[in-house]
Amino acid sequence: MSDPTPVFDDLREESRELDLLVAELTEQEWARATPAPRWSIAHQIAHLRWTDRAALLAMSDEAAFRKFAEQALTSPDSFVDEGADEGARLAPAELLTRWRDGRQQLDRALREAAARHTRFPWFGPPMSAASMATGRLMETWAHGQDVADALGVVRTPTDRLRHVVHIGVRARNFAFGVRGLPAPEEEFRVEVRAPWGELWTHGPEDAPQRVTGPAVDFCLLVTQRAHRADLALTAEGPDADRWLDIAQAFAGLPGAGREPKVGAPEEPGR
Missing domain, CATH: 1.20.120.450 (dinb family like domain)
Known part of the structure; x- marks a missing residue:
């Protein structure tokens, strides 16, 4: 261990x-x-x-x-x-x-x-x-984002985001199950990049279904602090695409999420 x-x-x-x-x-x-x-x-x-x-x-x-x-x-x-x-x-x-x-x-x-x-x-x-x-830590970061947004503060991302990414990936099947949906049978490849350039990866390298994009955006998505349409995340494969619509890293009932910003562009690949 x-x-x-x-x-x-x-x-x-x-x-x-x-x-x-x-x-x-x-x-x-x-x-x-x-x-x-x-x-x-x-x-x-x-x-x-x-x-x-x-x-x-x-x-x-x-x-x-x-x-x-x-x-x-x-x-x-x-x-x-x-x-x-x-x-x-x-x-x-x-x-x-x-x-x-x-x-x-x-x-x-x-x-x-x-x-x-x-x-x-x-x-x-x-x-x-x-x-x-x-x-x-995931909850502290997420609720801290709400506080920062209320105060108009832009937080500097840290390496601690890797924990939020980890729990977001691990909670994939829970996000499907809590909505009464069957969980995908195959693993996804998740590749997200930290602001300083490091690539964090989860899942088989050759998995046909993939999620890629900035690590901060992935964390905002799985904590439901931003709408998918406002984030630079890309999904390849129908199940991966569905996941980005329902992802949640927290336990409990499905979250309502946040509304997209007015006039936000459609997420690439959708």
Whole structure:
């Protein structure tokens, strides 16, 4: 088993970078709307705190987490929003403190759990500590993008994007299954290029169905932070083409995604 420490370190750094974006915001800025309907910057941070707490519960008390997940299934359309609403009602300083405390607790729990090679229940498939950290990093990056967009900040891409690409590729069959669609039988070739030129690849080199394009665009797609029409991703093959319409890296119900920008050009190859 490979050493999971790098993904734990990267999750900590991704969270720290988002913390720097929000730490000095005024109360009015915390209330600023983000691209997610009805969610302010406070909602975004409250959701990350809420999900960190869910992860800690899954790692510490499996029975309690399963009860928590069952409650979520009774009202899947509102459960996540209710959690974000609850946190967003806190004073910004209190919300920030609770998010920071939860991050530290989760960081310690992940590192301790990795030594035991334990798997934990989750809203999707069971998770190892490394997989849980990868999922938390993906969500932190995605919700951090919403915060950055609300503030008009352009973030510098980092090597941590490779984790978002990885989970996006691994979640391919889940994206089909959650929509009641049969998963493709064959693997795809995914080739995405980091902004500094490095090529990240997944799947057989000779696979007839392929997805290619910028790594940042692929991450925006699988986290549903941008519409496919606004991204420079190319699909070869009908199943790969369908995947780009429904891709999601996160567990739970199919996301609504984002609307295309007005007048956006059609994605090449469609």
